[in-house]
Amino acid sequence: MNSFYIVLMRFVKFLFLVFMDFLSDSSDEEKENLKGILFTPDGNGIFERLKSPYICFRCGRALSDDFGFCTDCLSRPVFFSLIYARHITVYGKKQRQFITQWKFKRNRILAIPAAEKIFRAYKENFSELAVVPVPPRKERIASAGFDCVNDMAFILKWCFRLKVLSPLIRIDSEEQKYKSFAGRTDKNRKRYALKKNSKIKQQAVVLIDDIMTTGGTLEECAALLKSAGAKEVYALTLFYA
Numbered sequence: 001m002n003s004f005y006i007v008l009m010r011f012v013k014f015l016f017l018v019f020m021d022f023l024s025d026s027s028d029e030e031k032e033n034l035k036g037i038l039f040t041p042d043g044n045g046i047f048e049r050l051k052s053p054y055i056c057f058r059c060g061r062a063l064s065d066d067f068g069f070c071t072d073c074l075s076r077p078v079f080f081s082l083i084y085a086r087h088i089t090v091y092g093k094k095q096r097q098f099i100t101q102w103k104f105k106r107n108r109i110l111a112i113p114a115a116e117k118i119f120r121a122y123k124e125n126f127s128e129l130a131v132v133p134v135p136p137r138k139e140r141i142a143s144a145g146f147d148c149v150n151d152m153a154f155i156l157k158w159c160f161r162l163k164v165l166s167p168l169i170r171i172d173s174e175e176q177k178y179k180s181f182a183g184r185t186d187k188n189r190k191r192y193a194l195k196k197n198s199k200i201k202q203q204a205v206v207l208i209d210d211i212m213t214t215g216g217t218l219e220e221c222a223a224l225l226k227s228a229g230a231k232e233v234y235a236l237t238l239f240y241a
């Protein structure tokens with residue numbers, strides 16, 4: 001990590017503290033907690049790694065022993081196009097509070113510690129590969145004014161100098177509420193698409209997102225990236241549920 005960027009980001013975090021009262025919708029107690037998230041190495045425990053050294057090779061969830069794969073990935077696999085997913089830690093109470101502070105209480109500054117942790121995990125697992133952020137819903141940007149994953153990608157690009165590609169768009173959004181109930185619950189409904197004339201020249205790319213729940217989003221995006229020319233697609237998220 002370039003020392004210039006470390007200094008720059010310390011400065012940005014410091015500025016946030018100074019103007020926190022104007023920038024944040026958090027309560028005083030939450031603001032106190034924000035300082036810890038910004039200035040302690042594991043972000044007040046939010047990014048603490050799990051103790052178990054074993055993870056499922058495919059989905060990246062923790063395992064109690066050296067089984068190789070979790071029972072989900074063996075009995076009802078989700079990933080076909082995606083080779084494997086990795087995560088910083090599991091989505092628990094602390095992590096949920098962190099996401100709330102970040103997404104809904106206007107603490108956009110939290111993209112910095114998130115991007116730092118993603119960058120470290122990226123270096124451990126995927127050094128040199130281009131990254132592709134999972135695109136947000138349009139209404140999420142409209143309501144919050146920003147998108148968390150996009151902010152992380154911005155920092156990865158301009159501060160950590162990663163190659164960031166954005167070939168994907170989200171296609172369901174406003175029109176969704178006009179569809180029939182049957183349409184909304186259709187699991188095969190497409191939620192993402194490639195932008196026009198998207199071609200991926202890179203051999204391998206890494207999708208990044210905030211939380212993996214079923215893995216369906218990552219798999220859908222991975223299939224699109226492969227159809228655009230990527231040979232290998234991996235994923236890295238902050239948390240998994």
Ligand SMILES: [Zn+2]
Pocket residue numbers: 056057058059060061069070071072073
């Ligand atoms: Zn698994």
